[in-house]
Amino acid sequence: MNEEIVRSQFRLPESLHEKLKEAAEANRRSLNAEIVGRLQETLGGDKPPGVLPSASEMSIKAAAVRKEIFLIVRNRIIDQIDKDSSMGRDTAFVNFRDLELDLLPESDVEKMIDSTCSWLEEAGYKPDWSNIDMCFVEF
Known part of the structure; x- marks a missing residue:
């Protein structure tokens, strides 16, 4: 019908x-x-x-998801800093293993890590993101 x-x-x-x-x-x-x-x-x-679906549609969809992951990473960092500071700690350990960042295009992940570290440093934090799956943020 x-x-x-x-x-x-x-x-x-x-x-x-x-x-x-x-x-x-x-x-x-x-x-x-x-x-x-x-x-x-x-x-x-x-x-x-x-x-x-066309390759163009899937490319657009994948790009949108990568932007979403970028926001998830930043929000997770904010939440973990708040949680750890509320517990008297001066360092936050943020785990990203579940996001499987290693499966994203390497250049996108590098840009995300660089911009996130700069964002944290501008606010006075000391990020250590030596492993793609985790980040330490000293405050």
Whole structure:
């Protein structure tokens, strides 16, 4: 049974429109199909079985997840510093083993570690991130 198609108009920033057009072209589909596909993915719409997502879609998804991991790392550091300082410690041990950072692109992990260490140093902390799975933060 086919679902009824509803015609709709909406406004969006020109820069977003351009990005959608570029993505549609890269995915070899119409602008409408690109928008519908992205909305279905975001809102949990079902994709027909056996449809292979485009490499572009998966690349975008992977990049978004890497940004999410970056935020998880920073929040975990903040939480661990707060926890350890509340217990009278002057060093926080932050474990990232469950994030499997070693499976991410090495250049992305290096950038994340460098920027996170700089962020900590600017706030007066002394980070020691000699192992990809853990970080010590002295305060």
